[in-house]
Amino acid sequence: MIDLKIFQRTLIVGIVLQLALAAASHYVAYIARYYFLFGGMMISATAGYLYGMGSGKGYFSGATGGAAVGGLCALIGVGASVLMHDAARTAIPLFTAICVLTGAVGGLFGQMAAKLRSMGY
Secondary structure (H helix, E strand, O other), X not given: OOOHHHHHHHHHHHHHHHHHHHHHHHHOHHHHHHOHHHHHHHHHHHHHHHHHHHHOOOHHHHHHHHHXXXXXXXXXXXXXXXXXXXXXXXXXXXXXXXXXXXXXXXXHHHHHHHHHHHHOO
């Protein structure tokens, strides 16, 4: 059901971007205060979108793969922030759950993009 090749590619992209966000928020307080949560959600949604668009196997598969990739890359990103003492440990489940949801929505939109691309739009 989940295409592992596409999953691995999108997971690497998501992890790299989440770690870059964690590092940037560690050194720049403005990013940590105003962009950390939204940026993490956006990265997870983008990773989910890339998975859904790359697989094109249906909306359920796109949402499932998008949720998995969004949650995993967010878990690693917030874990890095906790290790750098920029976030509390209690933020891990909440941030990961939020990013699972945004990854699933991104996967749905990615599947929609794949369907539109196959129709010639």
